[in-house]
Amino acid sequence: MPTAPQKTNxxxxxxxxxxGWYSHAIHRGIARYARKAGxxxxxxxxRNGRIPQSRQFDGVISLLNEDATLRxxxxxxxxxxxxIGDRTLPGIPTxxxxxxxxxxxxxxxxxxxxxRHAAFFLHSGTPSALIRMRSFQKTMTAAGASFSRIDASxxxxxxxxxxxxHELMHxxxxxxxxxxxxxxxxxxxxxxxxxxxxxxxxxxIPVPEQVAVLGVDNxxxxxxxxxxxxxxxxxxxxxxxxxxAALLDQLLQDKKVSRRKVKIAPLGVATxxxxxxxxxxxxxxxxxxxxxxxxxTKPINAKTVAATVPxxxxxxxxxxxxSLGRTLAEEITLKRLEKAQQLLLDTQLRAxxxxxxxxxxxxxxxxxxxxxILNQTPLEFRKARSLCQKEKMRRxxxxx
Numbered sequence: 001m002p003t004a005p006q007k008t009n010x011x012x013x014x015x016x017x018x019x020g021w022y023s024h025a026i027h028r029g030i031a032r033y034a035r036k037a038g039x040x041x042x043x044x045x046x047r048n049g050r051i052p053q054s055r056q057f058d059g060v061i062s063l064l065n066e067d068a069t070l071r072x073x074x075x076x077x078x079x080x081x082x083x084i085g086d087r088t089l090p091g092i093p094t095x096x097x098x099x100x101x102x103x104x105x106x107x108x109x110x111x112x113x114x115x116r117h118a119a120f121f122l123h124s125g126t127p128s129a130l131i132r133m134r135s136f137q138k139t140m141t142a143a144g145a146s147f148s149r150i151d152a153s154x155x156x157x158x159x160x161x162x163x164x165x166h167e168l169m170h171x172x173x174x175x176x177x178x179x180x181x182x183x184x185x186x187x188x189x190x191x192x193x194x195x196x197x198x199x200x201x202x203x204x205i206p207v208p209e210q211v212a213v214l215g216v217d218n219x220x221x222x223x224x225x226x227x228x229x230x231x232x233x234x235x236x237x238x239x240x241x242x243x244x245a246a247l248l249d250q251l252l253q254d255k256k257v258s259r260r261k262v263k264i265a266p267l268g269v270a271t272x273x274x275x276x277x278x279x280x281x282x283x284x285x286x287x288x289x290x291x292x293x294x295x296x297t298k299p300i301n302a303k304t305v306a307a308t309v310p311x312x313x314x315x316x317x318x319x320x321x322x323s324l325g326r327t328l329a330e331e332i333t334l335k336r337l338e339k340a341q342q343l344l345l346d347t348q349l350r351a352x353x354x355x356x357x358x359x360x361x362x363x364x365x366x367x368x369x370x371x372x373i374l375n376q377t378p379l380e381f382r383k384a385r386s387l388c389q390k391e392k393m394r395r396x397x398x399x400x
Contacts (some may be wrong), residue, residue: 029241
């Protein structure tokens, strides 16, 4: 069977990535579409931030921010352009994440963990950050939680275009010490959330027992190597890039596209140590709970956990039951069950492998827990959820 003739470089569209700030995930999404479309991508701005003057481009994918030079270039280039940033220009279609949904998702993450006090650390004051903050505040206060706004511009003035880092860290720590705890702190993106972690470290505020911290972007290069691994809302930046590229492809083909903003829904919260806790006022219960959540896959039990806090087993048992409505042993079992459910859905591991990875002493013990709590065997759970997923996909495809 003859193959289709390959396009020469002269025939392949060349697209400039004019990103006001660089995102590996957005680049991946654009590249995934570009591979299918046969584009040439110029990503040279990722290195030096300068707009290439010596080359002509068929289209532009831009992430517009406060940079006036970039906005002027995009406005005056008169080539098909799609924007991913929260700064918009008339007539240019925009694809970006659903900031309202991100704020709501962050609040729900903390509400399910029992937090009754919340704060938002506002650093940039961008439209995106303000929408996230207002949505977070609305959802938290609707659930009966208190809310505080921690504004970097109020804590310390800027020196030129930047904050005095040492002064900001001092004032941020001072503010965190004054707010009621346990406290849930949401920040506009991962880098800013990490500043909260450093401020807590300097003030010796335990994270997550006393202050739980959540960011946005779910960038593993930041989250996994933070002072404490950082939980983060995955705002699906790769999908942003892919949808922006698909929209640009339509423009390159002279097709009409909607000028309404396309919003990409967040994927969920990637939970790491910084929020891996329930909000508990009793310090020894909080410490025991933290120990369980970090070590439930190991051969621990109620007595080994109780030995890590400076009160008697009986006092801890009673305080734990009063605070959470369940015992230490029940909490260990529930965490193992939760992990087993996730592995059954996300992997093809066998039951004995899952039991081992979740801390169950045997496959039989795991099976007994499933039957007692869920009234299903692990295999029945996997099959039932698999059928549900297939049915959802079928309905989704039918609607399209």
